[in-house]
Amino acid sequence: MKRLIPKWSSLIHWSKRYVSKKLPFLLSPPLPRRIQIECTTRCNLKCTMCGHSFNPSSIFGDLSFENFRYIVDSFPQLRSVDMTPLGEVFMNRDFLRMLKYLKSKSIYVDFTDNFTLLTPKIAEQLILMQIDEIFTSFDGATKETFESIRVGANFEKVIGNIRSLIRLKNEKNSKLPQLVGCFVVSNQNIDEVPLMVDLAKSLNWLRLEFINVRTSKETKKLSIDMNDPKTKIIFKQALEKARKMNVRVSFHHFTRQPVEKCEAPWKSCYITYDGFVHPCCYLIPFGNREKQNEQSLGNIFKDDITKIWNSEKMKRFRMDIHKGKVPAVCSEYCAQ
Numbered sequence: 001m002k003r004l005i006p007k008w009s010s011l012i013h014w015s016k017r018y019v020s021k022k023l024p025f026l027l028s029p030p031l032p033r034r035i036q037i038e039c040t041t042r043c044n045l046k047c048t049m050c051g052h053s054f055n056p057s058s059i060f061g062d063l064s065f066e067n068f069r070y071i072v073d074s075f076p077q078l079r080s081v082d083m084t085p086l087g088e089v090f091m092n093r094d095f096l097r098m099l100k101y102l103k104s105k106s107i108y109v110d111f112t113d114n115f116t117l118l119t120p121k122i123a124e125q126l127i128l129m130q131i132d133e134i135f136t137s138f139d140g141a142t143k144e145t146f147e148s149i150r151v152g153a154n155f156e157k158v159i160g161n162i163r164s165l166i167r168l169k170n171e172k173n174s175k176l177p178q179l180v181g182c183f184v185v186s187n188q189n190i191d192e193v194p195l196m197v198d199l200a201k202s203l204n205w206l207r208l209e210f211i212n213v214r215t216s217k218e219t220k221k222l223s224i225d226m227n228d229p230k231t232k233i234i235f236k237q238a239l240e241k242a243r244k245m246n247v248r249v250s251f252h253h254f255t256r257q258p259v260e261k262c263e264a265p266w267k268s269c270y271i272t273y274d275g276f277v278h279p280c281c282y283l284i285p286f287g288n289r290e291k292q293n294e295q296s297l298g299n300i301f302k303d304d305i306t307k308i309w310n311s312e313k314m315k316r317f318r319m320d321i322h323k324g325k326v327p328a329v330c331s332e333y334c335a336q
Helices: 004-022 065-073 095-104 120-129 143-149 155-171 190-202 229-245 289-294 305-309 312-322 328-333
Strands: 034-037 080-082 108-113 133-137 178-185 207-212 249-252 276-278
Touching: 034 065, 065 095, 095 108, 095 120, 120 155, 143 155, 155 178, 178 190, 190 207, 190 229, 207 229, 229 249, 276 289
Parallel strands: 034 080, 080 108, 108 133, 133 178, 178 207, 207 249
Antiparallel strands: none
16 A cells, blocks of 8 residues: 555646646645756866856855755655755755765765865765766867866766766665766767767766757857758767667757647746746746846745745746746847
């Protein structure tokens, strides 16, 4: 009987969300079971495609453990948390404490890391806590390209830290954490897309994700042309190599999907270190943070999350998507 309770609970949750997606003017979805939490906006790198490298108006800060715990406890049905911030997770000294709190509640945990600050001691704790997935930011298959994009990182050190974690996993006979490679494709590294398949195989990543670079007015030069025959050939070569080497690969955000397919405001949300709630992480990385805060759905440290989730502002946001209309904030920050 105990096994049936979570199944029925999930079915009811999914049903309510499904109906609210079809009829947003009648019903709001239940609070999300998966959220993204920004634990810091500080970073030790200056990547060429990141707002940290060119936006002087960026606001830097860390999420306190007390506020983190308040956020997590505000979602009674929480099942999964993505701790990927606009920054490097280990810049927040409470990060491991946060992970431990999540795992004490049997919550699925994943985060993105640049693997520059990982030590054997930290790696051992991640294994002992059984963190589920770590997304490895790796935007170059060669030392020259990698270090020219991820300014401040050392190619050999990052590779060494990844291999160290894998070695510790093997010593402890642990499958977790699973490692996923994340390669942001731009015109700086597109020629190395096929080479990344070889690297993914050598590092035994669970899968390799190619992600289209998000550009702003400062980084337009980094965008790639999906209609360029050369681009299509490169992607085809990568896919063929991946099949032969049995490497799982996926491509994200290279084509624009109809806005009606967006499910973010029905199933998840992104919460900044200072409590501002946004429909998703794609509304955050570029632009003036103060302006983004004004356009947020509310602040979880000032209003109850249920009130924010069911607010008129959120309802209008969902209605726009339901009608096939791109919300203004999305067109401003998410247009490629």
